[in-house]
Amino acid sequence: MRLLIITQKVNKNDPILGFFHRWIEEFAKRFEKLTVICLEKGEYSLPENVRVLSLGKEEGRSKAEYLSRFYRYIWEERNNYDAVFVHMNQEYVLLGWKFWKLWGKRIYLWRNHAKGDFWTRLAVLFSDKVFYTSPSSYTAKFRKSVQMPVGIDTDFFKPDSNITRMPGTYLFLGRISPIKKVLEFIDWVKENQYKATIAGPILAEDREYGEQVKRNLTDKIKFLGPVNQEEALQLYQSHETYVNMTPAGSMDKTIFEAAASGMKLEVRNPDAKDFRVEDHSLKLLMEKLKLALI
Numbered sequence: 001m002r003l004l005i006i007t008q009k010v011n012k013n014d015p016i017l018g019f020f021h022r023w024i025e026e027f028a029k030r031f032e033k034l035t036v037i038c039l040e041k042g043e044y045s046l047p048e049n050v051r052v053l054s055l056g057k058e059e060g061r062s063k064a065e066y067l068s069r070f071y072r073y074i075w076e077e078r079n080n081y082d083a084v085f086v087h088m089n090q091e092y093v094l095l096g097w098k099f100w101k102l103w104g105k106r107i108y109l110w111r112n113h114a115k116g117d118f119w120t121r122l123a124v125l126f127s128d129k130v131f132y133t134s135p136s137s138y139t140a141k142f143r144k145s146v147q148m149p150v151g152i153d154t155d156f157f158k159p160d161s162n163i164t165r166m167p168g169t170y171l172f173l174g175r176i177s178p179i180k181k182v183l184e185f186i187d188w189v190k191e192n193q194y195k196a197t198i199a200g201p202i203l204a205e206d207r208e209y210g211e212q213v214k215r216n217l218t219d220k221i222k223f224l225g226p227v228n229q230e231e232a233l234q235l236y237q238s239h240e241t242y243v244n245m246t247p248a249g250s251m252d253k254t255i256f257e258a259a260a261s262g263m264k265l266e267v268r269n270p271d272a273k274d275f276r277v278e279d280h281s282l283k284l285l286m287e288k289l290k291l292a293l294i
Contacts, residue, residue, distance in 0.1 A: 008088060055070060148289065236263055
């Protein structure tokens with residue numbers, strides 16, 4: 001089977017979406033051919049049966065050029081894929097569904113956000129199946145939706161006996177934004193007089209919030225900024241407790257990465273409190289996706 005994958009970024013060093021590079025590698029082991037359309041590409045190293053096409057954000061292209069490239073790619077590559085897997089962004093289903101249905105291509109959407117709207121319902125309507133991980137996801141309520149493992153690379157995220165874990169240290173790792181409740185994490189650390197590390201990118205829309213976070217740091221709280229997958233692993237392996245204050249509605253991959261790396265957990269999301277790491281491995285996810293996509 002040949003698969004068209006549409007995602008935001010293909011960049012193994014991206015602090016938020018770098019994990020998807022591993023997903024593509026695993027997809028490539030299970031499908032004859034992959035064509036990947038991304039909004040932006042960076043550094044990647046993928047098998048020969050994978051072709052990456054960028055809409056051009058890294059080149060500074062306009063939104064009109066993104067759209068033009070999108071339609072050109074799905075048309076030119078139409079004989080090279082049998083089904084479409086849209087990762088996270090429902091907009092691509094809304095843009096391409098008419099053509100894919102006309103050409104007999106099955107459409108699969110991965111969406112795990114807590115909130116949705118009229119456009120989400122339309123994207124679900126046009127999709128053959130929808131995948132989610134959190135039972136509080138907006139898409140969990142639809143009959144065509146299928147719950148999936150989070151997809152953690154447990155061959156990569158694991159403890160290292162050669163690294164000394166610092167006792168009494170707490171870690172926040174993730175996007176610096178209000179939904180992640182980083183300021184609440186800082187207040188909690190201050191109240192308990194803990195030592196803590198905060199790591200993660202500040203997106204343009206969260207710049208003001210990020211400045212608030214920086215202003216509230218103390219000599220016991222270190223801010224590192226964005227980290228790649230290798231750097232994240234080192235933080236997981238060297239700190240004692242991972243803290244996640246994101247409310248129900250999402251299943252932050254960092255919770256599962258931290259657990260797989262041997263950390264203690266302090267998690268406020270009730271959907272992500274009781275789990276077995278092996279039930280959320282990348283290999284298990286790929287096997288379930290392959291069965292669901294056929």
